[in-house]
Amino acid sequence: MTAPAPGSPGLLTVTKGHGTQNDFVLVDDRFDALDLTEALVRALADRRAGIGGDGVIRLVPCDALPEGARCLAQDPRAEWFMDYRNADGSIAEMCGNGVRVFAAYLVELGLWDPAADGDLTIGTRAGVRHVRQEPVAGAPGGVWYAVDMGRWHLPGGAAAERAGFDAEVVVTGLEVARPALSVDVGNPHTVLALAGDAELDAVDLTRAPSVSPQPPHGTNVELVLPLGEQTAPDGTLVGRARMRVHERGVGETRSCGTGACAAALAVRTWGGPQAPDVWLVDVPGGTVRVRVLADDHVELAGPAVLVARAEVDLAALAV
Template identity: 75%
Template sequence: MTVVAAPTLHVTKGHGTQNDFVLLDDREARVDLTATLVRELADRRAGVGGDGVIRVVASELVPEGVEVLAEEPAARWFMDYRNADGSVAEMCGNGVRVFAAYLERLGLWDGSDGELALGTRAGVRRVRRVPVPAGVGDDVWYAVDMGRWHLPGGTDAVRAGADAEVEVAGLAVARAGLSVDVGNPHVVLALSDAAELTAADLTRAPQVTPVPPNGTNVELVVPLGEQQQPDGSLVGRVRMRVHERGVGETRSCGTGACAAALAVRTWAGAGAPDVWLVDVPGGTVRVSVLPDGHVELAGPAVLVAAADVDLSALAAGR
């Protein structure tokens, strides 16, 4: 890789239900995206600020992208996602939608032409434009096939409803949690009401036992019941807060919303809805369990600003 030593770095700021990102157009892989640079860009006081950094790069130019191309030759672009602390992450559900919106802005994809296949460290993700649901004030929604999901605890966890114990600051006792894998790890625990959800202190990372080997995101959820739609189908609804590994509490987490809906659906048992609306502090997303064992996430993506970052000033803020 040829590293370009430029005095400025052009970036774009975007968010999906207020899960926000710094976006880089580095399609030729010329930026040395170190953990330090990621932390500086994501810093909310001395940098641009964001829950993570997303780089657009040609799949053929990164090893993980080459692996994706072997699976799906149409996945020309790779979503290189980093957490705000500089650590490399598998993918991000809200970030995928923002990545797709960014590709449209760059002229690298036309949403009216159909589905976009893109590469992530969790495999190929497929994105399409979808209508905004009635009653939701967003302008544009994207739906993402998030791939296969599974419960790492297997049938034993389904029967018990849990396979972990979680201590959360602000809550008096530890709670049972259910592990859900959506391309990255999650542990979901149910709370009794909105008051408990508000009382939880997520400025500190919840303590999960057994300790996940690669860390985990933790979702706190309050089930809000189910509603029958005009066509007779049921749609469930949950409210959620999330602590993301390597970041802290965020206003939204796409894979976390999927995990939350999948956990509540598992607890509800036979006859539970396949479609769930998940309310997060930053808005609402829709999670759909697909018949092929995949899960789909739909929601908004917004690009709010572009800027030229002075790298010398950024480094001076260390």
């Protein structure tokens, strides 16, 4: 069934962390001894009867999983794999906030020293990801974590780019279906634009939006409000947007890293060739930065915070 933490019979040591209040339960399973079942994930993520979180992240060696072995073949430096599960127990390909928290977790465990080791290479179900620390005044620990999220694309191709949409979304609180743009950032997203703060605030995301056509594996839905552009002190043109998100398998969350990337990329697509390559995306849990890189890659940067360590009585979870 479930392997307890070494030296702690019946107890599982976990850490609680968040990235712009997108929160996770993290488990150190570096010896691949834990059977992370859907039931266990749901129990750990339960906000009343468990620890509580938008998802569960298991640290495991890349060579312990077929997906990790593929990452090792892509880059032999990918020693550790981020095994990410949604709060409902389902497996997810990628979580941008989760990658940053996972990186902070590796620092906490002494498995990554940014000053000595340089950039971090990790495996995910969406492929290899590279993480670096950068100093940011006022951030937790004085640093942000910047992640190369890999390649992004518009599933609808050139036709969707020209039209600005390839789907329709019905959201509780909006009177009519809205056109939306599908964006893939290692996992699926559907982005629709709203007209103002009042409309964005009035939306009810306790119910899952209805997307047509429905992607085969579901989709995250981002509601985005473009806020214009400004010139940074170094002369860089920076766009800004406000976002709310409904994550598949979770519901509305305070933040979604890949969702912030998708929202920025959608607004940039709608803006045309002169649109900025750098975006600040405001979510209910804070602000992250999205930067378009060469070769259709996109970078996500923001804070990561570890707030607690706990021992969970597995018998009390009744899984």
